[in-house]
Amino acid sequence: MTRSPARSRPEAHAAVELQLATRAAALPRGSDLAGWAAAAGAGAGCTVTIRLVGWREGARLNRRYRGKDGATNVLAFPAAAPMAGAELGDLVICLPLVLREASEQGKAPRAHLAHLVVHGILHLLGHDHDKPATARRMEEREVRILRRLGFPDPYRPAPAAASRTRRRA
Numbered sequence: 001m002t003r004s005p006a007r008s009r010p011e012a013h014a015a016v017e018l019q020l021a022t023r024a025a026a027l028p029r030g031s032d033l034a035g036w037a038a039a040a041g042a043g044a045g046c047t048v049t050i051r052l053v054g055w056r057e058g059a060r061l062n063r064r065y066r067g068k069d070g071a072t073n074v075l076a077f078p079a080a081a082p083m084a085g086a087e088l089g090d091l092v093i094c095l096p097l098v099l100r101e102a103s104e105q106g107k108a109p110r111a112h113l114a115h116l117v118v119h120g121i122l123h124l125l126g127h128d129h130d131k132p133a134t135a136r137r138m139e140e141r142e143v144r145i146l147r148r149l150g151f152p153d154p155y156r157p158a159p160a161a162a163s164r165t166r167r168r169a
Helices: 030-039 055-066 095-105 109-124 132-148
Strands: 015-021 047-053 074-078 087-094
Touching: 015 030, 030 047, 030 109, 047 055, 047 109, 055 074, 055 087, 055 095, 074 109, 087 095, 087 109, 095 109, 109 132
Parallel strands: 015 047, 047 087
Antiparallel strands: 074 087
16 A cells, blocks of 8 residues: 555644743643644744743733733744745743643643644734734634644633532432
């Protein structure tokens, strides 16, 4: 039995340069980040820098580039002129905030991080959520990509905790 060339080749991924600037305990694997970036549309031949930062750097960058106090979960910095085989841009992810959000929202940390990588890559590719219509399209795209990666819909509430109080009869 012969395999078609498309099936026998490994999936093409963008090159991901990972910069660790935090001591957070749960650090993702670079191969996971590259796979999530590729699924969102960062194709082979382009490079994405993903910088995982702590609270202080996250807050400083959010203040400088968005004029907002406190850290945000993801910042996207598109390259000046994206071209095939070139730098797509940079993502800055405040890992301690992502872990806290995942806990507060009842999400798996890995799923929440995958969502933010996908979200950030879509921003680098020109997608935005400034208006209700563009927000809806971007969210639908994120949900489809994450579903293909095996993650749940990030916009649906997490299932209720298993430790509910039982009714007494």
